[in-house]
Amino acid sequence: xxxxxxxxSRPPAIELLGIDKRFGAVQANRAVSMRVxxxxxxxxxxxxxxxxSTLMSIxxxxxxxxxxxxxxxxxxxxxxxxxxxIAAGIGMVHQHFMLVETFSVLENVMLGAExxxxxxxxxxxxxxxxxxxxxxxxxxxxxDAIVGDLPVGDQQRVEILKALCRGAEILILDxxxxxxxxxxxxxxxxxxxxxxxxGTTILLIxxxxxxxxxxxxxxxxxxxxxxxxxxxxxxxxAEELAELMVGRKVRFAVEKSARAGGEALLVARDLTVxxxxxxxxxxxxxxxxxxxxxxxxxxxxxxxQSELLxxxxxxxxxxxxxxxxxxxxxxxxxxxxxxxxxALGLAHVPEDRHRLGMVGAFAAxxxxxxxxxxxxxxxxxxxxxxxxxxxxxxxxxxxxxxxxRAPGLRSAAFSGGNQxxxxxARELAREPRIVLAGQPTRGLDIGAIEFVHRRxxxxxxxxxxxxxxxxxxxEILSLSDRILVMFEGRIVGELPAAExxxxxxxxxxxxxxPEIAA
Amino acid sequence: xTTSANGLPRWADIGLLPLINVTLALGAAGxxxxxxxxxxxxxxxxxxxxxxxxPEGIGYTLYYATNxxxxxxxxxxxxxxxxxxxxxxxxxxxxxxGVGLAMLALDRHLPFAALFPLGLVLSMAFGAAWAFVPAYLxxxxxSHVVITTIMFNFLAAALMVYLLVNVFIAPGSMTPxxxxxxxxxxxxMVHDLLAAIGITMPFTPLNLSLGVALLACVAVWGFLWHxxxxxxxxxxxxxxxAAVYAGIRPKRVIVAAMCLSGALAxxxxxxxxxxxxxxxxxxxxAGAGFTGIAVSLMGRNHPxxxxxxxxxxxxxxxxxxxxxxxxxxxxxxxxxVIQGLMILxxxxxxxxxxxxxxxxFALRGEARA
Numbered sequence: 001x002x003x004x005x006x007x008x009s010r011p012p013a014i015e016l017l018g019i020d021k022r023f024g025a026v027q028a029n030r031a032v033s034m035r036v037x038x039x040x041x042x043x044x045x046x047x048x049x050x051x052x053s054t055l056m057s058i059x060x061x062x063x064x065x066x067x068x069x070x071x072x073x074x075x076x077x078x079x080x081x082x083x084x085x086i087a088a089g090i091g092m093v094h095q096h097f098m099l100v101e102t103f104s105v106l107e108n109v110m111l112g113a114e115x116x117x118x119x120x121x122x123x124x125x126x127x128x129x130x131x132x133x134x135x136x137x138x139x140x141x142x143x144d145a146i147v148g149d150l151p152v153g154d155q156q157r158v159e160i161l162k163a164l165c166r167g168a169e170i171l172i173l174d175x176x177x178x179x180x181x182x183x184x185x186x187x188x189x190x191x192x193x194x195x196x197x198x199g200t201t202i203l204l205i206x207x208x209x210x211x212x213x214x215x216x217x218x219x220x221x222x223x224x225x226x227x228x229x230x231x232x233x234x235x236x237x238a239e240e241l242a243e244l245m246v247g248r249k250v251r252f253a254v255e256k257s258a259r260a261g262g263e264a265l266l267v268a269r270d271l272t273v274x275x276x277x278x279x280x281x282x283x284x285x286x287x288x289x290x291x292x293x294x295x296x297x298x299x300x301x302x303x304x305q306s307e308l309l310x311x312x313x314x315x316x317x318x319x320x321x322x323x324x325x326x327x328x329x330x331x332x333x334x335x336x337x338x339x340x341x342x343a344l345g346l347a348h349v350p351e352d353r354h355r356l357g358m359v360g361a362f363a364a365x366x367x368x369x370x371x372x373x374x375x376x377x378x379x380x381x382x383x384x385x386x387x388x389x390x391x392x393x394x395x396x397x398x399x400x401x402x403x404x405r406a407p408g409l410r411s412a413a414f415s416g417g418n419q420x421x422x423x424x425a426r427e428l429a430r431e432p433r434i435v436l437a438g439q440p441t442r443g444l445d446i447g448a449i450e451f452v453h454r455r456x457x458x459x460x461x462x463x464x465x466x467x468x469x470x471x472x473x474x475e476i477l478s479l480s481d482r483i484l485v486m487f488e489g490r491i492v493g494e495l496p497a498a499e500x501x502x503x504x505x506x507x508x509x510x511x512x513x514p515e516i517a518a
Numbered sequence: 519x520t521t522s523a524n525g526l527p528r529w530a531d532i533g534l535l536p537l538i539n540v541t542l543a544l545g546a547a548g549x550x551x552x553x554x555x556x557x558x559x560x561x562x563x564x565x566x567x568x569x570x571x572x573p574e575g576i577g578y579t580l581y582y583a584t585n586x587x588x589x590x591x592x593x594x595x596x597x598x599x600x601x602x603x604x605x606x607x608x609x610x611x612x613x614x615x616g617v618g619l620a621m622l623a624l625d626r627h628l629p630f631a632a633l634f635p636l637g638l639v640l641s642m643a644f645g646a647a648w649a650f651v652p653a654y655l656x657x658x659x660x661s662h663v664v665i666t667t668i669m670f671n672f673l674a675a676a677l678m679v680y681l682l683v684n685v686f687i688a689p690g691s692m693t694p695x696x697x698x699x700x701x702x703x704x705x706x707m708v709h710d711l712l713a714a715i716g717i718t719m720p721f722t723p724l725n726l727s728l729g730v731a732l733l734a735c736v737a738v739w740g741f742l743w744h745x746x747x748x749x750x751x752x753x754x755x756x757x758x759x760a761a762v763y764a765g766i767r768p769k770r771v772i773v774a775a776m777c778l779s780g781a782l783a784x785x786x787x788x789x790x791x792x793x794x795x796x797x798x799x800x801x802x803x804a805g806a807g808f809t810g811i812a813v814s815l816m817g818r819n820h821p822x823x824x825x826x827x828x829x830x831x832x833x834x835x836x837x838x839x840x841x842x843x844x845x846x847x848x849x850x851x852x853x854x855v856i857q858g859l860m861i862l863x864x865x866x867x868x869x870x871x872x873x874x875x876x877x878x879f880a881l882r883g884e885a886r887a
Contacts, residue, residue, distance in 0.1 A: 315762055339765025348763070356763040359756045366749070371764035373749045383744050 011074030013038040013170055013201035014059070019068035021054055028054040030225045032068070036170075036218075041192055041202045043212040043233070046222035047245055047445035049415050052205050055222075056172055060092045061085040072170070088170075091163025095175040097155050101148035105141050106130070109162050129165050137194050139164075153184030160191065171195065172203045175443075177211055189215045207245075207445050209238040221245055246447055262291035265434055265465040266312070270321035273307045273489075281307040283489035284321065289434060289465035294456065296480030296497070297469040298505050304489035305469045306351060309438050312467065313348040314341035326433055342371055347427035351438030351469070353416075357423040360412030364402070365393035367411040368426050400425035401451065417448030424452060428459055435459050435466045441475060453479060473502050487511040526872075526879055532823065536816055536864060538871045540830065543863035547856040556847055568840025569833035575840070577708065577722025581794070582806075583825075583832030584724070585610075585786045587731040589810020590817055590824035591738050592783035596663075597819045598742055599775035600755035605652060605667025606783040607807030608674030609645040613784020615678065616644025617791040618798035622686070622696060625703035633703050637792045638730070638785075645784020646777040648674060653776030657769040663776065671807075678800060686798055695799035705793040727789035734782060735821040741778075751775050783807055812861040815868065827864075834860060 115122030548558030596603035652666035817823030838853030
């Protein structure tokens, strides 16, 4: 993509000069300078902890820089709060939406800009503005819909509308695609292209290189708090960017030998879950997991994968159907809780690592025994040997390269990748026969993803059965030996990985039968 | 990403900040004292001298602190399970009933060596039982424990009035209280114990319950941070979803934690009934159960902090009593106002001074860098 206006004719929309920011011992940003041309889509990539979010927080007024200056349209500005940022024409779309779910779209957009004590006048003006944005940019959302009822992609659009209604000419998007389906991602990129064509400057923060390649004009690579490279997107490759991000060569393909499954360790027959609302979220799911294979579960989020993991891990008893695993029969009348499942040799790396996988306020060592708190290795008849727990946590952190190696540090203080490594360490250390892995690499950077993948394959090669639920088709395709596809709680397809490709899986995920589509 | 909370050093967080809050509360109380025409500095001097200036004052301060330790621990245990037990008052009342029933029935038949453990166990068992119903309703029916424990405070009060007026009242008496227990049913008083080893101390209500309170602190600390049950309680308090994931059954944990909380509150009954008054009467808890909420808040829900906060509140209670005695213009109600300010500043407004303090520490950090 070419820039819509030649560089140099106008001052850059954003110019950062020598930004420094330190948190205690950590230098989060070091002499960061970048020029973001007006009317461009500029990407900032970097691993977790590279300093991207800190930089954006400085630009949006959440933090003050220790040194350096910010220029908007060539004028030096002081941004001490998000109000200042909004006044300077900067809008931000956060990774986790800042929306009131029980309010309508209109109310959310007005929030903080009600325009007086009485709402009616402000509401009319906002409604007119929304209609204009719809006409000009094709940003259509029903103003009267309740935000909580909207799909995630539409909620994100409300965030963008909020920024635009406040007159933003610079839009910062922080990891905007993490929660989107592939279709929603395409839509988002079309919207960004329209905005750019009308002169909006867009900063896209991400660690997904494919998106950088697809959507940006210019890209800055950050590593260790510094800008290590600036590239025109057209003149670089994903491989080069990855290398710059990590600081070494990265292999994208996962190395693994082909494997045939051994004995069936888990057999599910007609597993069905009817949830509290009476919705059938899992519908007669039948499959097997064999020793020494990785079975990928593909599907658009919310098609029963979470419920499948809940049933298999013992968190939820099936409404009907049976489960036979590691010599035990489980059904509605004979449930088997997560503690009993663990005792059988089943490990579960949960989808929601923040809320399920660990306790943020606990020390890492305490999170490292979650679910195994009664292991006789450190738990006697009455007391837990905390010194032994800490010692073991230290060993796990060593083996799984969790940084910093501080068993006493609060779990929430670790970066996402290190939290996941800690959970993985806990779950894999006891050499489980069955591993359930839910979105094991969501939100992780390339280095951590590689690490997680290697460990899962290691477990498989040691003879365990691994069930991998992931929203990333690349991950499913590269790791799995066999792939199941879920749609509306049913398993609608099962195929060997060798026969699968993105198109085939995509059609199955949308429940379009290949023979019908063909 | 890499952000450290703009935090305070630990010593400032648990030491300096509460001190500032207490100072602010005293300052506000001083303004009120000045407004009714008394000298605030004089008032503070009387309070401090009354609470800490001599063996009698210290004895009373520790006696009040004993109740506040029990009440604070009760709130803290529930808090670690994510529950707000406001029912300490009622649980303590019923805990006292348990002690009283046992003593009225057996004080003439058993020696102290048997009555003491009996009183200890029954105060805890009755307190736990009074907490069990709200706990069960919370765990299995979703009735909010804040609401139900408040209601159980009223139930406890009504039940005690009924029992004392209709059942336990001593024959021929006009006051709703039971007969006095036999001497075997009295906990040893501290001044008696000291006299036995040759130290003279004036009479104070301080008794063996103080030792029970200190043991309870150590036990609660060990339980919460060094046993699997304590671990499970804390997991449930932080995240029920994580607890379920870990194979913990939150319903059971909620009921267990609330019962333990009630048991600790019940020990106030031991202090009052077996330790001091040696009979059953009305309103012997006298608000200690509620003060426990502030004590626990101020003590950061940690037994060590609770001991410190209980001492402070004990000193205010005792010093306040002296103050209202010495300065007729300052009534008992005025002392309650001072207590209320203390609770307001260290509880509800506990974090008011925090941003300021954080700013000061940030400045100091910059000056050093």
